[in-house]
Amino acid sequence: MVQKKVVIKNKTGLHTRPAATLVKLAAKYNSEFYIMKDGMEINGKSIIGVMTLAAEQGSTLQLRFDGKDEKVMAKAIVELFDRGMDDV
Amino acid sequence: MMYSKTVKNGMITITGVPASPGIVFGKSYCYLKKIIKVDKSSILKNAIPQEVVRLEHAIERSEYELKKIISFAANQVGKTEIKIFEAQILILQDIILLEGIKSRIKNELTNAEAVVDSEFSKYQSIMLNAKDEYLRERAHEVEDIKNRIIRNIQQEKLTSRIDKNVIVVSEALTAGDTILFSRNKILGFATDGGGITSHSTLLARSLQLPAVVGLKDITKNINHGDLLIVDGYDGIVIIRPNEETIEKFNYEKTRHDNFEKKLIPLRDQPATTLDNHTVSLTVNIEFMDEIPIMLKQGAQGIGLYRSEGVLIGRDSIPTEDEQFTEYEKLASTVAPHRIVIRTFDIGGDKIFSEQNDEENPSLGWRGIRISLDMPELFKTQLRAILRASTRNNVDILFPMVSGFEEIIEAKKYLSEIKDELQNKNIPFDKNIRVGSVIEIPSAALLAGDLARELDFLSIGTNDLLQFVLAVDRNNERVSKLFNRFNPGLLRLISQIITQTKSENKKIAMCGEMAGDPLATTLLIGLGLDEFSVIPDILPEIKKIIRTITLKDAKEIAKHALTLSTSAEIQNYLQDELQKIIPDIPLSH
Numbered sequence: 001m002v003q004k005k006v007v008i009k010n011k012t013g014l015h016t017r018p019a020a021t022l023v024k025l026a027a028k029y030n031s032e033f034y035i036m037k038d039g040m041e042i043n044g045k046s047i048i049g050v051m052t053l054a055a056e057q058g059s060t061l062q063l064r065f066d067g068k069d070e071k072v073m074a075k076a077i078v079e080l081f082d083r084g085m086d087d088v
Numbered sequence: 089m090m091y092s093k094t095v096k097n098g099m100i101t102i103t104g105v106p107a108s109p110g111i112v113f114g115k116s117y118c119y120l121k122k123i124i125k126v127d128k129s130s131i132l133k134n135a136i137p138q139e140v141v142r143l144e145h146a147i148e149r150s151e152y153e154l155k156k157i158i159s160f161a162a163n164q165v166g167k168t169e170i171k172i173f174e175a176q177i178l179i180l181q182d183i184i185l186l187e188g189i190k191s192r193i194k195n196e197l198t199n200a201e202a203v204v205d206s207e208f209s210k211y212q213s214i215m216l217n218a219k220d221e222y223l224r225e226r227a228h229e230v231e232d233i234k235n236r237i238i239r240n241i242q243q244e245k246l247t248s249r250i251d252k253n254v255i256v257v258s259e260a261l262t263a264g265d266t267i268l269f270s271r272n273k274i275l276g277f278a279t280d281g282g283g284i285t286s287h288s289t290l291l292a293r294s295l296q297l298p299a300v301v302g303l304k305d306i307t308k309n310i311n312h313g314d315l316l317i318v319d320g321y322d323g324i325v326i327i328r329p330n331e332e333t334i335e336k337f338n339y340e341k342t343r344h345d346n347f348e349k350k351l352i353p354l355r356d357q358p359a360t361t362l363d364n365h366t367v368s369l370t371v372n373i374e375f376m377d378e379i380p381i382m383l384k385q386g387a388q389g390i391g392l393y394r395s396e397g398v399l400i401g402r403d404s405i406p407t408e409d410e411q412f413t414e415y416e417k418l419a420s421t422v423a424p425h426r427i428v429i430r431t432f433d434i435g436g437d438k439i440f441s442e443q444n445d446e447e448n449p450s451l452g453w454r455g456i457r458i459s460l461d462m463p464e465l466f467k468t469q470l471r472a473i474l475r476a477s478t479r480n481n482v483d484i485l486f487p488m489v490s491g492f493e494e495i496i497e498a499k500k501y502l503s504e505i506k507d508e509l510q511n512k513n514i515p516f517d518k519n520i521r522v523g524s525v526i527e528i529p530s531a532a533l534l535a536g537d538l539a540r541e542l543d544f545l546s547i548g549t550n551d552l553l554q555f556v557l558a559v560d561r562n563n564e565r566v567s568k569l570f571n572r573f574n575p576g577l578l579r580l581i582s583q584i585i586t587q588t589k590s591e592n593k594k595i596a597m598c599g600e601m602a603g604d605p606l607a608t609t610l611l612i613g614l615g616l617d618e619f620s621v622i623p624d625i626l627p628e629i630k631k632i633i634r635t636i637t638l639k640d641a642k643e644i645a646k647h648a649l650t651l652s653t654s655a656e657i658q659n660y661l662q663d664e665l666q667k668i669i670p671d672i673p674l675s676h
Contacts, residue, residue, distance in 0.1 A: 012404040046184030
C-alpha cells in the first residue's frame with residue numbers, strides 16, 4: 001500500500017472537468033485508489049464520488065493506492081495533481 | 089418585485105415577469121416534473137440476472153436519450169448547456185457507481201430502481217449540504233440523471249410528445265425541456281420560476297412564443313386543460329378568464345398585431361427623425377442564439393455584448409482561444425455592423441466559488457475592479473478581444489468604472505497587449521475604440537474627464553438608478569421608489585450627455601431606459617447618440633424616432649427637466665407620445 005498527500009493547485013478545484021481527467025487516468029491502472037478528505041473517503045475511480053468531495057483550491061487530500069501497480073499509479077496521479085489537473 | 093395575484097369569481101390573474109412578447113389564448117398543458125414513485129421490493133435469487141439486465145438497459149437507454157438531446161441541442165442552444173448533459177453522460181459511465189449498484193442488487197436482493205434511488209440520493213444529499221454553491225447546483229443534475237434512469241427502468245418513456253396548440257405551464261423549464269417542446273407546436277409558456285435572462289426565456293424569444301416567467305405559484309392555481317391567456321407584453325397570465333376579459337385581451341392583441349404590422353417595413357430604414365437627425369439603434373445581447381432575432385429586427389449592430397455569457401455554466405475561465413472563437417464568431421456575424429464587447433462584469437463569486445460571501449455584492453468586488461486586481465484574467469480577455477477585431481468593427485467597454493485612475497490603468501494594460509501582439513505580428517485593429525459604462529454616480533459626475541480619455545461612454549441606467557436613488561430593486565419594501573423617471577436621475581443623465589458631447593465624444597445608453605418607448609423622445613431631445621435595447625422593442629423605438637423631429641424633442645426634454653416628480657414627468661411624456669403616435673399600445 002502507498003499513501004500520499006497532495007494539495008489542489010488549480011483554481012476550480014475538483015469540479016466536473018478536472019474530476020473527469022483524474023478518473024480517466026485512474027482507470028488505466030489496476031490498483032485500488034481511495035481519496036480521503038475531512039473524514040470522508042471515496043473511490044478515486046468514481047466520477048460522482050470525486051465530484052462529491054467538493055475539493056477546492058488549496059485543500060489537502062490523502063491518497064491511498066493498493067495493488068500490484070500501486071507505485072507507478074501513485075506517481076502518475078501525484079504528478080497530475082502537481083500539474084494542476086492539466087486544467088488551464 | 090413585480091409579482092401579484094388577484095382572484096375574482098374563479099378567474100385568477102397573476103402578474104410575473106414578461107419574458108417574450110405576444111398575447112396568446114389556449115388550453116393549459118401542465119408539465120409538472122413527475123415525482124417518480126419508487127417502491128422497494130425484494131427479489132428472488134434467480135431473478136438477479138434479470139434485474140441486472142433491466143438496470144443495464146436503462147443505463148443504455150438513458151445514454152441514448154442524452155446523446156439525442158445533445159445532437160438536437162447543438163443547433164439550438166449554446167455549448168455551455170451541452171456541457172451539462174455531457175457531465176450527466178460521464179456519471180452514467182461511472183463503473184464504480186454501477187458496480188456498487190449491481191452488487192447491492194445481488195447482496196440485498198432488492199429491485200434495481202430502489203437501489204438506484206438509494207445510491208444516487210446518498211451523493212445528492214452530500215452535494216446539497218455542501219458549502220460550495222457550484223456543488224449544490226450539480227445536485228439537481230444528479231436528480232435529473234437519477235430520475236431518467238429510474239424512469240427507464242420502469243420503462244416509462246419520457247413524454248416528449250405533448251398535445252399540440254397548448255400553453256405549457258410548468259414550475260421551471262430546463263433547456264432540455266424547452267428543446268423537446270420546440271419540436272411540438274405549442275403556443276406559449278408560463279412558469280413559476282425563471283428570470284428574463286434564463287436560457288429557456290431566450291429560446292422562447294427566438295422561437296417567438298409569448299412567455300411569462302416568475303409567476304411563483306401558477307402551477308398550484310391551474311388545472312390541466314384550463315383556458316389561459318398569456319400576455320407576454322405586460323407579464324400577465326389569466327386563468328379561466330371570463331367573456332369580458334377575453335374580449336378585452338382580444339382587443340389588445342389586435343391592437344398590438346396591427347401596430348407590429350406597421351413596424352415591419354421599417355426594418356431596413358435608418359433611425360432618423362423627420363428633420364434628418366440620425367442616431368444608432370443597436371441591441372444588448374449575451375448569447376450567440378440571440379443573433380438571428382437581432383438581425384431580423386433590423387439592428388445596426390450590438391451596442392452591448394455581455395461577455396460573461398462565455399462563463400455561464402462553466403467551471404473554469406475560458407482560455408484565450410475559447411474566448412477568441414466566441415468573439416470572432418460574433419464579430420464576423422454582425423459585420424459590417426459594430427459589436428461593443430463589455431469586459432467581464434461579474435462578482436467575485438462567479439469566478440472563485442470560495443469567495444462568495446460579500447455582504448453587499450453590488451457595491452463589491454466586480455467588473456473592472458476584478459479585472460484590474462487580476463491582470464492575467466484581464467489581459468487574456470483583452471488579447472482575445474483584440475484578436476477578434478481585425479474587421480475594425482469591435483469596440484471595448486469597461487464596466488463599473490468609478491473614476492479616472494481606473495481608465496488610465498485599464499488603458500495601460502490595453503496598450504501593453506497591443507505592443508505584444510504587434511511584436512508577434514498578430515493582426516488587430518490598432519484604432520480599436522474604448523469606452524466606459526457610466527453606472528456609478530462618481531463616474532457620472534466625472535463624465536467630461538472620462539470622455540476626454542475615451543472614445544465613447546455608455547450609460548447603464550439600471551445600476552445608475554439603483555446607486556443614485558439608493559434603492560435595491562429586488563427589495564420589495566423599497567422597489568416602488570425604483571423609477572427611471574426620477575427627476576434627479578434625468579438631470580444627471582442630461583449632464584452626462586452634455587459633458588460627453590462637449591468633448592466631441594459619442595454617448596450611448598445600454599440600460600433598460602433606452603428601450604422604454606416613453607423615454608425615447610426625451611433622450612433624443614437630450615442629445616443621446618446611440619440606443620442599445622433588447623431586440624424585441626427595437627422596431628417600436630425606431631418608429632418613435634422616425635415620427636418625431638429633433639426640434640420638438642428638444643422642447644419636450646427641456647420641459648421634462650423642469651418637472652419635480654416622477655409622476656409628473658411620466659404623465660407628461662405619455663401625453664406627448666400619444667399625441668405623436670395615437671395607436672401606440674403602451675404597457676399598463
